[in-house]
Amino acid sequence: MDYLMFCDYCGMPKPIGEHIMREYFWIASHVYCNNCDKPNEIPKELQEIARQMSRDYYEKNE
Numbered sequence: 001m002d003y004l005m006f007c008d009y010c011g012m013p014k015p016i017g018e019h020i021m022r023e024y025f026w027i028a029s030h031v032y033c034n035n036c037d038k039p040n041e042i043p044k045e046l047q048e049i050a051r052q053m054s055r056d057y058y059e060k061n062e
């Protein structure tokens, strides 16, 4: 399932795929809008979910 973030500047929804959550989101602090290229801060809750997803994924595949 994809997560959805809305741009703070232009309101454009940005779908965040599981792979991006797992590999990138929990170490990144900002994500750039596809539409206006402005940096949006990644919410703490989403980072926490991403960290958990990454942990679960790599534990399963070890």
Ligand SMILES: [Zn+2]
Pocket (backbone or CB within 6 Å): 007, 008, 009, 010, 011, 012, 033, 034, 035, 036, 037, 038
């Ligand atoms: Zn935008």
